[in-house]
Amino acid sequence: MFHPPFCPRFGCPSAERDLAFRYRRSGSYHRKCDGRWIQRFRCLVCHRGFSTQTYRANYRYRKPFLHHALVHALCSKVTRRQAARLFGVNKKTVERRFVRM
Known part of the structure; x- marks a missing residue:
């Protein structure tokens, strides 16, 4: 389990x-891109929400599988x-991912 x-x-x-x-667990949500369930949390000090996805390198990616490819x-x-062309994305998407690598 993630802490x-x-x-x-x-x-x-x-x-x-x-x-x-x-922190306290605060439900979960279904990620559209790959169908995984992502656990949500709430900080008990500032009362703001976040998820396990917040700590990942592919945070805010619509196509996280594209990174490894x-x-x-x-x-x-x-x-x-x-x-x-191979992955069916815009060339600017590839440029942004390349810079972020």
Whole structure:
């Protein structure tokens, strides 16, 4: 089971304290892109919500599966324009992912 290490929200007072991070599970939601259920949490200090997805490298991606496919394609000397054609995305999407890698 996942235990969030800290509150991901900027300015949360729980980051300044030396006490253990306090949170509560707060339901879950169904992710559209791959059908997985994602656990939600609520910080008991700032009362803001977050999820397990907040801590992942592919946070806010609509197509998280694309990251590994792009890494493999670009390491195989596929051009960015060709990678965009292969995966059916805009070439600017490939550019943004390439910069973020």
